[in-house]
Amino acid sequence: TDLKLSAPHPLTRARIDQTFQTGIRAVDTFTPIGIGQRMGIFSGSGVGKSTMLAMMASRGDADVNIIALIGERGREVREFIERDLGEEGRKKSIVVVATADEPALARVKGAFLAMAMGEYFRRQGKKVLMMMDSISRFAMAQREIGLAIGEPPSSRGYTPSVFALLPRLLERAGTDEKGSITGLFTVLVEGDDMNDPIADSVRSILDGHLVLTRELAMQNHYPAIDILQSNSRLARDLLSTEQLERSGKARDLLAIYQKNQDLINIGAYQAGSNPRVDASIRANDPLMSFLRQNMDDAPPGDSNWE
Incomplete structure (x- = not known):
């Protein structure tokens, strides 16, 4: 079977206007994901990517989850399926x-097989959630193949075929006239470097990104999403004017606190001066409390704005 099918024609893609x-x-309040949107999850190792994917798989309102574990440690596979995914997610x-x-x-074939499965369900009009962990390991596998057949190495040893193959895989997610594939693709950034060539390339192809930081994980803040570095390109289409205003105000408060954090922590800031x-x-403590969430805490979407 040919796994490298073509992406939906641009004019047959339904516009994304549903959350x-x-x-x-x-995610739902600051970086909303649309049905058929493709998002990247960028992080270093060990900051909670897999747990966050499992939360989305078990709680997300998809008809089918396609989960591709590419280049992962063998030990983690059963752990993810049995512990993280849980019974509801597995169903x-x-x-x-x-x-x-x-x-x-x-x-490489594993990634394309998962996408082909997602396309099969999309053709049946299903709402598919595609999760791939990780695109970085897919790129590393293609680099191995490229170097073995004599391609010249470029940035960080990645061969030209890697950068040609990324859009061929990622563009196949999204909407068509029948159904949708909402894509979540994790990117492992080496040394927490967000300008890694694969991270850069993937960010330019996808419709938004969630950035998980080691600093938040070290503070036991999970999911370790850095709201200020994360972005959804479809937020304006998915949130109402009032919701955009409220999330923008909250972002503004987080940014001001972060900018003045050192002064506040050492007691150099005098209350009332600004x-x-x-x-x-x-606002900082209530906001941080709102952004923290464990596996068992699953509020209905509308209650986030109350």
Whole structure:
């Protein structure tokens, strides 16, 4: 079977105007994902990517979950399926696995197989959630193949075929005239470098990005989403004017607090000297509490705005 099918024609893609409820407050309020949108999850290793994907798989309002674990550690596969995904998530999920020890060709084919499965359900009019962990390991597998057949290495040793293959895979997600594939693709950034060549390339192809930071994970703040670095290109189409205004105001308060955090922590800031900083100090704890969420805490989408 040919796994490298073409992406939907641009003029047959339905416009994205409905929100995909993930059940994660930080995402649904600040970086909303539309049905058929493609988002990247950018982070270093060990900051909670897999747990966040499992939360979305078990709570998201998709008909089918396609989960591709590409280049992952073999130990983590059963852990993810049995512990993180849980019974509710497993009921509507198909898992494609190509572990790190498998040949590079198997890892690349695994990613395309998962996408072909998603397209099959999309053609039936289903609402599909496609999760791929991780695009970086897919790119590394293609780099191995490229170097083996004599391609010249370019940035960080990645071959030209890697950058040609990324849009061929990622553009296949999205909407068509029948159904949708909402895509969540994780990107492992080496040394937490957001300007890594794969991160840069993927960010330019996708419709938004969630950035998970080690600083928040070290503070036991999960999911470790940095709201100020994250962005959804479809937020204006998915949120009402009032919701945009409220999320923008909250972002503004978080940014002011972050800018003045050192002064506040050492006691150098005098209360009353700047009303905006005072407002950010008052709002910081409630906002951080709102953004923290554990696996069992799943509010209905509309309650986030109350």
